[in-house]
Amino acid sequence: MTIMNNFKLLGISMLLVAGLAACDNNQPGPAESAGKKIDQAANDAGKKIEATVDKVGDKIGDQSVKTGIAIDDAEITARVKAAIFAEPGLKTLQISVDTVKGVVTLSGSVDSLADNDKAKALAAAVSGVNEVQNQLVITMPK
Secondary structure, three states, rough: OOOHHHHHHHHHHHHHHHHHHHHOOOOOOOOHHHHHHHEEEHHHHHHHHHHHHHHHHHHHHHHHHHHHHHHHHHHHHEEEEEEEHHHOOHHHHHHEEEEEEEEEEEEEEOOOOOHHHHHHHHOOOOOOOOOOEEEEOOOOOO
């Protein structure tokens, strides 16, 4: 909103400068002095607007990168959960999956070392996984 107001002020200033420049008065006076001041103010405002737009653009770019990472992590988590869920014999409700910057953490419990290894292998096979931190605990089935 502030950027739009600055653009409006800049536009109005430019119109005033153009109007004063179009005056056909050969005698220097208050109008010429005012025109120079308006021209300087418009120039300064333009520089400030340009700097502000650059800052906003940089921040938007940074947020886009952060959002992309969050979406990728959520997608990886969903794919790992789907792979584990599709595997017969794994008690999927006892396995939690969390992903941060491509590093998947498995936590919870499994019934055997084979299930532990299977869950880790399934997670590692998902596209985008950089590392698997296996914190699964082996418990004896009841």
